[in-house]
Amino acid sequence: MSHSDTIPLHSTSQSDIDEIENLINSNPSSVLPARPPSPPRASIPISSAPIPPPAFIPSNLPAPTNPKTAPVPSVSSAAPKPPLPPRPSGPGGNISASGFGSPPNTLTEPVWDTVKRDLSRIVSNLKLVVFPNPFREDPGKALRDWDLWGPFFFIVFLGLTLSWSASVKKSEVFAVAFALLAAGAVILTLNVLLLGGHIIFFQSLSLLGYCLFPLDIGALICMLKDNVLVKVVVVAVTLAWSSWAAYPFMSSAVNPRRKALALYPVLLMYVSVGFLIIAID
Amino acid sequence: MDESSSNLPTSHLLGSVPAVVSEGKAATNQEDGDAQQSTNNWKGVFSISSYTQYFNIDTDILLSRLISSLYPISGDFFSKIDANPDLYGLVWISTTLVFVIASLGNCATYLMHRRSDHGTSWTFDVSYINVAACSIYGYSLIVPLAYYFLLRYLGSNASLIRFWCLWGYSLFIFILSSFLLVIPVEFLRWTIILLSGGLSASFVALNLRSYIQESEITVVVISAFVLQMGLAIFIKMWFFA
Numbered sequence: 001m002s003h004s005d006t007i008p009l010h011s012t013s014q015s016d017i018d019e020i021e022n023l024i025n026s027n028p029s030s031v032l033p034a035r036p037p038s039p040p041r042a043s044i045p046i047s048s049a050p051i052p053p054p055a056f057i058p059s060n061l062p063a064p065t066n067p068k069t070a071p072v073p074s075v076s077s078a079a080p081k082p083p084l085p086p087r088p089s090g091p092g093g094n095i096s097a098s099g100f101g102s103p104p105n106t107l108t109e110p111v112w113d114t115v116k117r118d119l120s121r122i123v124s125n126l127k128l129v130v131f132p133n134p135f136r137e138d139p140g141k142a143l144r145d146w147d148l149w150g151p152f153f154f155i156v157f158l159g160l161t162l163s164w165s166a167s168v169k170k171s172e173v174f175a176v177a178f179a180l181l182a183a184g185a186v187i188l189t190l191n192v193l194l195l196g197g198h199i200i201f202f203q204s205l206s207l208l209g210y211c212l213f214p215l216d217i218g219a220l221i222c223m224l225k226d227n228v229l230v231k232v233v234v235v236a237v238t239l240a241w242s243s244w245a246a247y248p249f250m251s252s253a254v255n256p257r258r259k260a261l262a263l264y265p266v267l268l269m270y271v272s273v274g275f276l277i278i279a280i281d
Numbered sequence: 282m283d284e285s286s287s288n289l290p291t292s293h294l295l296g297s298v299p300a301v302v303s304e305g306k307a308a309t310n311q312e313d314g315d316a317q318q319s320t321n322n323w324k325g326v327f328s329i330s331s332y333t334q335y336f337n338i339d340t341d342i343l344l345s346r347l348i349s350s351l352y353p354i355s356g357d358f359f360s361k362i363d364a365n366p367d368l369y370g371l372v373w374i375s376t377t378l379v380f381v382i383a384s385l386g387n388c389a390t391y392l393m394h395r396r397s398d399h400g401t402s403w404t405f406d407v408s409y410i411n412v413a414a415c416s417i418y419g420y421s422l423i424v425p426l427a428y429y430f431l432l433r434y435l436g437s438n439a440s441l442i443r444f445w446c447l448w449g450y451s452l453f454i455f456i457l458s459s460f461l462l463v464i465p466v467e468f469l470r471w472t473i474i475l476l477s478g479g480l481s482a483s484f485v486a487l488n489l490r491s492y493i494q495e496s497e498i499t500v501v502v503i504s505a506f507v508l509q510m511g512l513a514i515f516i517k518m519w520f521f522a
Contacts (some may be wrong), residue, residue, distance in 0.1 A: 074398045173409045193329050194336040195369075257339040265373060279387060279405040 001141045048151040129210040130245045137191065143207050143249075151209020154216050158273070163217040165280045173280060177273070183211060184269045186249075192262050197254035207249050208266070214241040215270065219277045235274045244268050289331040335442060337368040346370060352451040356491040357388035358447060366442045371449025375421045378452050381459045382417075383409040384522030392465045409520060416519075419510055420446050428489075431501065437493050451485050451509065455516065462521045470521055478513025 106114065127133065129143060155178060163174040189204040218238030222231045247267050254262045324331045347370075349358060380483035386409050394403045432439040458477035462470050486506040493501075 028457070108363075152477050176407055176410055188328070191372075194333050196333055196337070244385075255339075257341075259337070259339045260397050261343065261369065265376075266378065268377060272384070275380075275384050279384070281405065 032176050044150060045266060082174070094171045118147070118149055121147055125150055125206070126210055126213060129207060130213050130241075142208075143203055146206035148202065148206055148209070151185070151206055151212070153213045154209055158212060158216050158219055161216070161223055165219075165223045167281065173276075177276060180269070180272065180276075181209075181212065188265050188269065191265055192250065192253050195254050195258050195262055197258075197262060199249075199253040204249070204253075208246065210245040211242045212273075214238040214245070215273055215277065218274070222277050228278075231278050235278050239270055239274045245265060246270075300360075330471055332368075334474075335351070335366070335368040337365060338369055342468050343370065347453055350453050350484060351480070353480055353487055356487040358484070358488040359443060359492045362446050364442060366440070368444040368445060368449070369444065370453075371445050372422060374449050374452050374456070375417050378456050378459075379410070379413045379417045381456050381518045384411040384514055385459050385463050386413075387464050389465065389521045392463065396465055412519065416512075416515065417452070421445075421452060424448060424508060428501070428505065432493065432498070435498060435501075438497070439493075443492075446483065447488055451481050453504040454481050454484075455513070462517070470517060474513050475520075478510045481513065482509035 048084065125143060125147065157175040158181065159174045162177045163170045166173040185205050185208040188208060189199065189201055192199050192204065193201070215235075215238050218234050221234050225231075243266070247263065250262050250266055251259045316426065342365075346358075346367075349361060350353070387405055391403050403407070422445075424443065425448045428440050429441045429444050454477050458473050461473050464470065483506065486502045487508075489505055490498075490502045
């Protein structure tokens with residue numbers, strides 16, 4: 001009936017077509033109970049018949065049972081297919097593309113694909129914000145594809161590093177570092193908005209989080225090497241790097257007469273974090 | 282100011298929070314038109330544009346207010362801030378003070394430790410940050426509020442924003458004196474803190490007296506002086522002991 005369709009149907013339209021065909025065939029009492037509910041995978045059964053279904057013994061009954069049994073192996077063989085994309089060949093690929101009637105769904109892709117996509121976005125945002133690149137002077141282009149995973153990782157990493165380096169009150173150190181950075185990013189953004197500047201709230205949070213990356217490196221080096229002079233030098237260098245990374249974005253967001261008022265709190269936050277890094281031993 | 286702010290590259294971005302951006306522009310436009318009147322663009326507690334009127338300050342004005350907080354004798358602070366009281370000073374001066382006394386307090390204990398050569402090693406005391414934040418923020422928020430209610434009760438015409446502004450700028454001198462308090466000589470530390478406490482307290486008291494014209498508020502003025510001196514002594518004893 002509708003099994004030989006090659007046009008991918010929406011998942012609900014298949015059952016509608018089946019119902020209409022049943023009404024046209026005008027044998028409502030016997031057909032409806034025999035039809036298993038809804039599966040759009042009813043379009044696949046003949047082509048996937050050569051693949052043995054995992055828990056179903058193929059019956060040697062004649063053809064009339066085919067329409068009834070055929071959807072069942074397709075259901076059982078279609079169900080494991082979406083989470084196992086390497087296993088099927090053509091039919092499996094068709095299932096994920098045509099069975100749901102939409103392009104590959106991010107809900108059904110493997111976890112590693114999602115993680116890899118987010119990691120590559122973090123790396124590209126990092127390269128845009130922290131390292132020199134030609135788009136830096138234009139803050140609109142600099143972080144168009146903002147995300148909050150990167151800042152989250154960097155803040156937690158900094159808190160953990162400081163907590164590891166501390167010899168007493170470890171949990172209080174982590175709490176102070178995390179609260180300072182998270183609340184600090186929000187307050188700095190609010191400060192720019194209150195001074196009448198034009199920034200996007202989450203883009204600014206994202207940017208301030210990414211600019212913590214040099215301080216993360218500095219904290220890691222200070223954890224490994226315990227000399228006070230080395231610590232001061234490393235923290236000074238990474239502090240300058242972080243401030244240089246955040247400067248164009250913050251200064252272009254406000255009126256030039258208020259530039260220093262917007263930049264000073266950023267400097268204050270990074271200096272206080274740098275001081276925490278030096279002083280924790 | 283409008284031309285340069287509308288030419289900013291970020292003003293045409295898609296995906297911006299439309300309410301904030303447009304309301305911010307509307308508020309600043311309105312400010313330019315009504316610069317001399319006391320505008321009240323209150324659009325609700327949760328809208329940023331209702332608070333931008335208290336942050337309408339430029340760098341040079343801020344610096345001049347900071348410098349004038351170091352000279353208590355002139356007593357004309359309220360006339361300087363009358364048209365445009367700002368809360369930027371309160372927020373960021375108190376935040377800077379919290380950071381400065383927490384970090385320099387730790388530096389001071391480190392230097393005392395090095396001088397007296399204890400057996401135990403010095404550790405960074407993170408609780409300084411907590412105590413500093415609670416005490417400074419609590420003082421600078423609650424004391425002006427209390428004075429506002431007291432003066433309203435006594436019948437004079439007080440303005441809460443101006444009181445917050447005054448007390449905020451009065452804390453600036455403690456930031457400068459904290460750098461000097463690191464010197465580990467006890468007699469010098471007491472001299473410095475009493476001097477700076479006296480300057481700050483007289484700043485508060487003289488400006489308060491010139492703002493309120495009645496005579497029965499002498500007790501109020503004296504109590505403001507005493508409270509500010511109390512804050513100075515608390516800073517010395519807790520953080521720079």
